[in-house]
Amino acid sequence: MTVGKGHIELAGIYKRFGEVTAVDGVNLHIPDGAYCCFLGPSGCGKTTILRMIAGHEDPTGGEILIGGEDVVGLPPVARRTAMMFQSYALFPHLSVRENVAFPLRVRGQGQAERFRAADEMLEKVRLSELAHRLPGHLSGGQQQRVALARAAITQPRVLLLDEPLSALDEQLRIQMRTELRRMQRELGITFVHVTHTQMEAIALADLVVVMEKGKIKQAGDAREIYSRPHDRYVAEFLGGQNVLSGKATGAQGGNVTVGLQGAAGLCVTLEPGRRVALGEPVDLAVRRDDIILRRPEAGAVPEGWSALNTRIKAIEYQGLFVKVMLDAVGEGEFVAYVAERDFFSDPMQMGDIVVASWVAERSLLLA
Amino acid sequence: MRARPISPEQRARLRRAAAGAPRRPWTFWVLAILFGAYVLALYGPMLCIYVLSLQDIRGGLVFPMKGLSLHWFVDLFTQVRTGDVKGGFQRSISLALLVTVLTVVGSFLAGLAFRQRFKGDGVVFYLMIGSLVAPGLVLGIGIGLLFQYLGLPPSWYTSALGAHLSWTLPFGVLVMFAVMSRFDRSWEEAARDLGATRWQSIWLVVVPILAPGLLAVALFGFTLSYDEFARTLQTSGSLNTLPLEIWSMTLNVTSPSLYALGTVTTIASFLIIGMCLGGIALIQRRRARHNPSV
Structure with a gap:
């Protein structure tokens, strides 16, 4: 060499x-x-x-x-x-x-x-x-x-x-x-x-x-x-990701369903070569800027999306985006970065019930 | 109320008040009087001696002053009966310079060594403190006896030198510890990183950075040795250093030339201290304030 x-x-x-x-x-x-x-x-x-x-x-x-x-x-x-x-x-x-x-x-x-x-x-x-x-x-x-x-x-x-x-x-x-x-x-x-x-x-x-x-x-x-x-560790140290902990509850093709406390199953793609046993505890990462907040009355999320019902805990304006802190599921923070324009076209308030949703295949299964 | 022009005093007072400096509390005056009394007690007797040394040929050992001249200074260096002042002065200066050099070198090396733990460091340290607190006169007698026992003739450049070092070296090392505590290890590491050999990093980096501290050690070494009496008494051999000479003069000289001697030695001390402090100030003015990391 x-x-x-x-x-x-x-x-x-x-x-x-x-x-x-x-x-x-x-x-x-x-x-x-x-x-x-x-x-x-x-x-x-x-x-x-x-x-x-x-x-x-x-x-x-x-x-x-x-x-x-x-x-x-x-x-x-x-x-x-x-x-x-x-x-x-x-x-x-x-x-x-x-x-x-x-x-x-x-x-x-x-x-x-x-x-x-x-x-x-x-x-x-x-x-x-x-x-x-x-x-x-x-x-x-x-x-x-x-x-x-x-x-x-x-x-x-x-x-x-x-x-x-x-x-x-x-x-x-x-x-x-x-x-x-x-x-x-x-x-x-x-x-x-x-x-x-x-x-x-x-x-x-x-x-x-x-x-x-x-x-x-x-x-x-x-x-x-x-x-x-x-x-x-890497996800949390770098920031920018939400890490959700749950258990593998089902598998379908290359996808795993992850069950969270008090939430419907979240779908996540398995990387090639990765195997997960049913019932195994797993961590799931979703980028904070991939999360779209919807109001519950807006209807069901589209096909291929994952969703989580939650509540807005706090809102911080950051200039480029708005940091919306959501009620955590399990340990760790759960945060959405909403583009400024999107947020203010329909501003939400602290305490509002919202549906946090994201394209399922953009979420990651962590080791 | 009509606006009136403000006097400079009033303006100064207003400025003080604005700067948050109220009237001085009564404690200030108590402490100021105490301090004044202290300074008077410290320098008063010495001032008497300086003043009395300026009398003319009719002068005596006590007030009132008789005339004003430099007669006794001339007398000091020309009359043999006053004792070997010139020889004593030369010996004291030579001894003090020798002690200074050895103290600076020794303290510097000890300062470098004590930056990390080494085997027996505690023993070395406490031995050093021990020689600092041992009564000087007893230590001097001990050294004198030892030389006699060994059959060595005591002299100012052997036994007295050792006796002085037992006092100045621990002092210098303690000063050096304080100086080294502000020395950033990364300076040395950087020198090595940039390609300096060990000697280069000492001569081009460590010594110049520590120079003000080393000057302070030198100053201590010099002044402590120059006026050392107790440790010299039994160790200087047949030839006297200046403090011993002055002491013997107080026993048998009854003229103001004794006072003239006091004045001359004080001036010599002040000159040397002034030169050292001036050197330190010069280095520090030339130098920036210390790195933010320190």
Whole structure:
């Protein structure tokens, strides 16, 4: 197999800190030049994986291959990776230009030469006019761009970013998100980015890796992760889905009927190769924006639709859409995102009895 | 009511009131008087000495002042009968500088070491505190006896140096702990990540970032050693350091040149402290406020 220089392969890596297992047997391919996001709550092991790829932590077991060679035990320089720290770790006593030139300085490059390279890099991140400032005199976004320039100046084959946007405010975060993606395209190298923000991951990544308790729950492209979550954890962590729990009560062709407490059977398509026993507890996911709310007097739902009688608990206006919170069936939230225009053509009130309905084949059976 | 022009005082008062600073409570005045008395008690006696050192040739050891001149300062450095002030001064400065260098290096290394647990770290720490709280005079006598027992001649650059370090080193390490607590580990990691060797990360990142703290340690080391008396008394050998010299002068010199000496050493101390604080201020002005992560 030919691998690009920035191809990363994690083969059965695990990491223990004393009694605690931080990373528990992770296997993953990250293609060369991809933007990969590790997504998970704090303490799920995503930062540990990043630090092991960077060479700041050694795995307890397993292999890490970059560009086809095992890098376990090598220092970061030999791996040709660069890491951007969560706090940016800019050296407070050096100017912006000296910070960016630092990697060249420790590689023994002359001052004129390395400052020229630093200035070029600063131009790329649009900070040329701040070259003489000290990091403490910069805003959060500017500091981040300096950290990015400093990490990228040695032309690493992999850039590792530890929660790079978490120190910024909301608006800047979205702006810097775009900037990161632009830099990644411009540099053409593999980016591995760790975050706990769902929207950040799916907006940026070619490959989203959802983690829980040291294990990968699901890895795939953003759209797949968001619209076809594999299990309840991924569906709930990414949001955008309602997860309904019930029991398989019947089967018909490729479809299963799922019985919910106090509701008629909901029909859901079985994926090929998936088998479900009658009476088995199953989870069903329906996208929040797939739900259509009808009034009970509007008559029965059309053929091929599933429906659930419920009541409106609360209504939140969100601008683009209206978030309608419905009485939950079992545990978890049950929410419908109704397009603004549709909602206000016939506004419903809190406490109204409604029929939540959706095209049956758009619902998913979760693992 | 007619509008009247407002005087500057009134305006200042209004501004204070607007800024939420009401009239000072009576406790302020009580504490201010206490503080004033404290400052007077602290500096009053010293001021007397500085003033009395400026008398002319008729001057005595007590008030009232007789004349005004620098006579006793000249006397201090020209008369042999006042004792070996110049030699004592040189020895004290050399010893203090030696102690400073060793304290800074030792405290810096200890600061780096104590960032993580190591075997016996508790023992090292409590031994250090032990030498800090041990009575200086007793410790000095002990060192003196030990040197005698070993047949080594005590001198300011061997036994006295050790005695001073037993005092300045623990002090420096404690200061260093405080300094290190604000040091972000990721600076070092970033340096390594960017390709710096261990030495490069220490010289180009750790030392410059810690420089103000190291200067503070140096300042402590210098001033503690420079005026150390108790630990030096039994350890300095046949040649006196300045504090010992002053002490022996109080026993046999009865002229204001004793006061002149006090004035000169105070000025020397203030110069050194001023230089250190100035250095720290300069570094910090040049430097941005700390990272948001700290």
